[in-house]
Structures are given as structure tokens and as C-alpha cells.
Amino acid sequence: MHSFYLSILKKKEHLLFILLIAFSLNLLLKNDTPNSILVRAKFLDSFSFISSPSMWLKTIIQLEQETQLLREKNLQLALQSEEMVRSYQENINLKKLLDYKRDSNFDLVASKVLNMGSSSNLSSITINVGSDDGVKENLPIIIPEGVIGKTILAGKSTTLVQLITDVNFRASVRIYPSGSVGILRFLRDDICEVREVQKNAEIKLGDTVLTSGFSDIYPPNLKIGSVIEIQDEIGSFQKIVKVRISSKIGSLLNVFVVRNGNNE
């Protein structure tokens, strides 16, 4: 027995290595267990403030740039607004005539990005809204340029968002105007690929990629990106479509949670 203890003591570093590796693999394989989710949510709620100085600094740096962009946008919008008001009135009159039912009704929650994780590749962000604001798991996250992820963990006041750049992110999409559907997943930088697209689908460069509405998470017609490359898979009945998504993912400051989506 004594020699057994001695041999364990002698090989403690190797045993510890095996133990830690086994524990890490266990965590990796059981990402979605309730206990793991609970611990992660509690931790995020308690310690997400630590990274707020860097986000503040980032905000300051980007503020000047954003102000300039907003000024330009403001000018453009001012020019457009008069025409839009006229069109809006005309639209109301026409809707009344056609008894048109307004059916686009997003319930959006504005939120601020608290941190962007610390791993060497960006795959998640933490935002400053949680279950207290009615946010739960599996809600779409959008910015004006389109969908950028979904909520995966909701604490009381913070929520962890799985970004479109996460390797396990998937979304059912429709490519317009052809109407072809496929499954979107991240490839690299700001490029995703859509697989499972029928080979005979008429897709052109620049076509718009929107959510299909087949998923329980994403309502239909949320913008995702535009087509930049089409590849025919040799020996297959399908083609691969490469899509450029928003390039702002690396510098997000504010995002919206779609609490209740109905955009059919």
C-alpha cells in the first residue's frame, strides 16, 4: 500500500494532467448541461463589469468616426425624408384601399456590448440585458446590417450571445430573388457559406440572403448578407454559395435582441 502511495506521489504531475484533460474534455462535450449554463450565467452576471473599461475606451475611439458617419447619413436621410413622407401617405391611402394588414412586428430590445470574450478568436459577446428585460435563450441578435447571432445564455442582467462567427452557428436562409433555401455557416473573416442549395437554383452575385423562417429562432426576412461567390460541388446535386456578412462584427458596440419576431 505504501509503495502504491509512493508511486502515485511520484507520478502526481502526470495523473493531474490526465485529470485536468479529462475534466476539460468533459466540459467541452457537455456545453449545454443545465449546471454548466447556470454557472456561466451567474459568472457573467457577477463579473462582466471587469471588461467595461476596455469597451468604454473602444467607444471613445469609435465615437468620432461614428459621429462623422452619422452626419453624412443624417444629410442623406434629410434629403430622402421629404420624399418618404409623401410615399408614406400614399402608402397609407393604398393600404386602406386594399385592406392591408400590417404584419411586420418586431419587439426589439436595444443593448450594449459589455465584452467580446477573451479567447484568441471572436465567437461570442456579452450584452447588458438579461432575463429581467425579457431576454431568454435562442433569440436572434441583429444590427442594422443584419443578423449577427443568437442568445445562448441569459443571466438576470447580462446575456451571452453566440456570434455568427462561431463554428457551430447555423441558420436556415433564403436567397432572393431566386428563393432558394440553404443552411448558412461561418467560414472565415466576414464570409459565410450556404450549403444544401439546389444546383439548378438561379443565383447571381449580389443576391440578397435573408432568413428563411423555417427555424424556430429566426423570423423570416431578416437580412444576413449578400452573395459574393457561387461554387458548383463536383459530383453533387448541390452548390455552395459564399456570402459576405456584416464586417462590423469585430467592433460591435450596440446590438438589438429580437424579443418577439413576426416579419412574415
Place this chain on the structure above:
Amino acid sequence: MSSIQIAFIAILFLILQLLLVDLLSLNLIRPDFLVIFVLYLSMYKGRLYGMIIGFSLGILSNLFGVGSYFGLEPLTLTIVGYLTGYLKNIYEKVLPYIFHISWVLIMLFHFFIICYFRFQNIYISDLIEFLFLWLATTSYTMLFILSMQFIYPFKEVSSAEIS
């Protein structure tokens, strides 16, 4: 250096990682200061410290937010701690280039695991592209390691406890 001092420096590195990583991000690729710390610590104090601190830092880092691979960082940092522990006190015993190739290989292995998880779609579809991304991710952190060599070279770290 006592265990408390090591734990304190480890937390400092974690905060540094959290605060600086976004500002130093290049095209979604970010430097990994935690692996640099684990590398130095294992060379200085050995495998046991390297593994424990690597695992703890990995867990804490993942708790601050990671998408769908919670547990990956403790896994890779534990491996780095374990493997780099072999480099403790051996600088004087082996040829310098063998010593340096060893830690470079450990870094390459660490980032290979991370990149394999992260870019597994590209690994399957385009191996050349994957290799480029892997080397780019590794090189970015290596730049920081190389600049650290001017301040506190591995040569001194590896033999610090002997002297």
C-alpha cells in the same frame, strides 16, 4: 516567487487579456496573453504550476464568454503547461535551437487545437486556407512572445531556479 504572487500575476494577465484583446484584434484574430504567461510560468516553475494555473486561467477566460466551445481553453492551456514543464532547467543541457524549436512546436500545437475547433469547416474544405489561418493566428501571439525575449528571454527563465 510564492504561489500567492503567481496567482496575483495570473489574474493580472487575465485582466490584461480582457482589456486589451479587443484593441489589438486584427481581422477577428486576437493575441493570447494567457498562453504567453503559462509558457513562461511552466518554464520557470515547472509542469505542476503550469498545468494548474493554465487550467484555472482557461476556465476563467471561458467563463468571461465563449460561444459553443466552453472548456477548450482549459484543455489547451493545460497541455501547454504540461509540455512546457519539460523545458524547465534544460536550456543549458540541450542545444539552443532544440530548446527554441520545442516551445515553438508547443505554441503551434496549442493554436492548432484552437484553430481546428474554430475553422473546422475550412479544415475540411480547404486545407491550404486552414494552414494560413493557423499560422496567422500563431504568428500574431508569437510576435508578442518574440518581443518579450528582449525583456525577459526564455534562456533566463528556463534556468532561473538553478541560479
